[in-house]
Amino acid sequence: MSQHTTTQDAPGYPAEYAERYRAAGYWRGETFGQMLRDRAAAHPDRTAIVDPGPEPGGEGRRAWTYGELDARADRLAAGFLEHGITKGDRVVLQLPNTAEFFEVVFALFRIGALPVFALPAHRESEIRHFCAFTEAVAYVIPDVEAGFDHRALASKIRAEVDTLRHVFVVGDPGEHTALRDVAREPVEITDGPRPDDLAFLQLSGGSTGVPKLIPRTHDDYIYSLWGSNELCAVDEHSVYLCALPAAHNFPLSSPGTLGALYAGARVVLAPRPSPDVAFPLIEREGVTITGLVPPLALVWTEAAAATPHDLSTLDVLLVGGAKFSEEAARRVTPALGCRLQQVFGMAEGLVNYTRLDDPYETVVTTQGRPISPDDEIRVVDDEDNDLPAGGTGHLLTRGPYTIRGYWRAPEHNATAFTADGFYRTGDIVRRTETGHLVVEGRAKDQINRGGEKVAAEEIENHILAHPSVHDAAVVSMPDDYLGERTCAYVVLREGADPVKSLAIKKFVRERGLASYKVPDRVEFVEEFPQTGIGKVSKKDLRAAIAARLAPAQH
Numbered sequence: 001m002s003q004h005t006t007t008q009d010a011p012g013y014p015a016e017y018a019e020r021y022r023a024a025g026y027w028r029g030e031t032f033g034q035m036l037r038d039r040a041a042a043h044p045d046r047t048a049i050v051d052p053g054p055e056p057g058g059e060g061r062r063a064w065t066y067g068e069l070d071a072r073a074d075r076l077a078a079g080f081l082e083h084g085i086t087k088g089d090r091v092v093l094q095l096p097n098t099a100e101f102f103e104v105v106f107a108l109f110r111i112g113a114l115p116v117f118a119l120p121a122h123r124e125s126e127i128r129h130f131c132a133f134t135e136a137v138a139y140v141i142p143d144v145e146a147g148f149d150h151r152a153l154a155s156k157i158r159a160e161v162d163t164l165r166h167v168f169v170v171g172d173p174g175e176h177t178a179l180r181d182v183a184r185e186p187v188e189i190t191d192g193p194r195p196d197d198l199a200f201l202q203l204s205g206g207s208t209g210v211p212k213l214i215p216r217t218h219d220d221y222i223y224s225l226w227g228s229n230e231l232c233a234v235d236e237h238s239v240y241l242c243a244l245p246a247a248h249n250f251p252l253s254s255p256g257t258l259g260a261l262y263a264g265a266r267v268v269l270a271p272r273p274s275p276d277v278a279f280p281l282i283e284r285e286g287v288t289i290t291g292l293v294p295p296l297a298l299v300w301t302e303a304a305a306a307t308p309h310d311l312s313t314l315d316v317l318l319v320g321g322a323k324f325s326e327e328a329a330r331r332v333t334p335a336l337g338c339r340l341q342q343v344f345g346m347a348e349g350l351v352n353y354t355r356l357d358d359p360y361e362t363v364v365t366t367q368g369r370p371i372s373p374d375d376e377i378r379v380v381d382d383e384d385n386d387l388p389a390g391g392t393g394h395l396l397t398r399g400p401y402t403i404r405g406y407w408r409a410p411e412h413n414a415t416a417f418t419a420d421g422f423y424r425t426g427d428i429v430r431r432t433e434t435g436h437l438v439v440e441g442r443a444k445d446q447i448n449r450g451g452e453k454v455a456a457e458e459i460e461n462h463i464l465a466h467p468s469v470h471d472a473a474v475v476s477m478p479d480d481y482l483g484e485r486t487c488a489y490v491v492l493r494e495g496a497d498p499v500k501s502l503a504i505k506k507f508v509r510e511r512g513l514a515s516y517k518v519p520d521r522v523e524f525v526e527e528f529p530q531t532g533i534g535k536v537s538k539k540d541l542r543a544a545i546a547a548r549l550a551p552a553q554h
């Protein structure tokens with residue numbers, strides 16, 4: 001049944017490729033449910049997950065062994081089945097970095113229901129879309145997180161989305177169902193997912209009006225995990241600190257929490273990524289490896305100089321999600337006493353790492369090379385012609401863990417992929433003689449706000465809903481800390497009452513958007529600069545705002 005759904009909802013891997021990836025040993029024929037079962041059988045008493053609680057160092061530290069996580073996933077799977085959740089169903093998951101995240105995810109994996117990985121920052125607009133578009137049957141939330149009551153939002157969405165039958169709450173359920181009341185005696189699941197079935201839907205950073213959903217299979221994702229483990233030296237002795245939001249592809253799989261669990265290692269969850277929380281955790285839990293976006297890596301390198309905490313167990317720091325400048329990269333090892341590994345990945349698949357034995361210059365000046373010998377890389381010009389070696393152009397890729405199409409998006413797929421299945425990443429890269437990629441820019445209409453992706457069109461649509469707005473164009477502006485921030489250029493309607501930039505920001509926020517998507521700056525103009533063929537020239541707008549922000553030159 002799910003096979004059928006899979007092929008109908010998203011283009012899968014063509015049979016000849018699937019055979020090749022299996023024959024090469026990349027796809028091992030494993031599922032996540034079985035993977036956890038195997039680890040729990042091999043070392044039931046080893047610690048899998050450490051959740052220090054919302055205030056690390058205080059009460060409330062929980063440590064679940066592999067045996068316990070496995071048993072919990074079984075019981076919760078039985079409870080989900082009793083609630084009518086079955087194979088192929090979608091469940092929107094919006095949990096912070098807590099142990100329950102893994103309990104829920106593995107319970108769903110066992111059934112073959114698909115988690116849809118929302119981020120904690122998402123709000124009404126995004127959540128409504130995920131629930132409605134995926135026809136989700138359930139939504140899993142914390143009660144109150146970072147001052148936001150997710151239960152009230154869930155009530156609203158549930159009233160609007162017919163398919164949404166259940167809201168499961170970690171903590172005080174209010175009018176919904178407490179997750180802790182769902183577990184049942186384990187039942188045998190006879191028609192669980194196959195290795196080539198979909199495991200979950202990840203979110204794309206995107207450049208379109210609404211985020212696209214990324215269908216990943218057990219086979220393909222598990223390959224990206226063990227492939228990453230080999231390159232990042234993750235083994236059963238590793239302790240991975242999940243500092244970024246657990247649902248994001250980077251901390252989930254590069255090598256991330258799931259990679260660590262695959263290796264039989266230990267996962268430590270940080271409620272927040274700031275040094276005041278993470279450094280004591282590193283010391284107390286003996287963390288060996290973690291992943292950060294560039295702005296956080298900078299904060300950590302600065303904070304390390306004055307910290308009383310012993311960070312000597314930290315062996316590898318992965319930095320990715322946005323371009324890490326060479327200058328910043330050079331600070332990591334002296335400041336933190338650990339090795340740096342750059343990672344340039346995407347939820348659609350392809351992940352590149354600098355290797356731990358690469359020359360230092362390569363580590364600080366490139367974004368790495370692909371995990372797999374069968375990751376096909378093309379660097380092309382605007383007409384899809386392959387560029388000569390060393391040329392800078394569009395990165396296209398195809399391979400054993402890169403999707404062949406988004407979920408239920410045939411029209412978008414027609415342009416986001418080439419006819420022969422290469423994914424158009426929207427990144428502008430150069431390939432060095434050693435096959436390492438250097439990210440030189442971006443062709444997609446997206447702002448990379450320190451690793452958090454903002455699709456210009458999505459924000460423009462929200463601004464355009466304002467009654468006084470005639471037109472809007474959202475572009476990036478340079479920022480010392482985040483690398484980029486968002487600037488919204490706005491043309492007001494003729495005769496409209498004057499509007500202040502704060503009012504535009506407030507308007508966007510009140511439409512229920514993740515706060516990182518609210519424009520950092522709003523500029524009002526009479527008209528937009530145009531390109532030769534009469535389109536808005538975002539290039540000129542970017543240059544204009546960059547010039548305005550640049551310190552006065554003498």
Ligand code: OOB
Binds near residue numbers: 204425
């Ligand atoms: C990761 O995944 P996404 O899906 O949030 O974003 C992917 C995009 C890439 O296409 C690229 O534009 C940008 O993020 N990006 C980088 C980068 N890493 C990602 N740009 C420059 N330098 C880098 N090192 O961001 C992601 C997924 C898995 C591992 C790491 C990051």
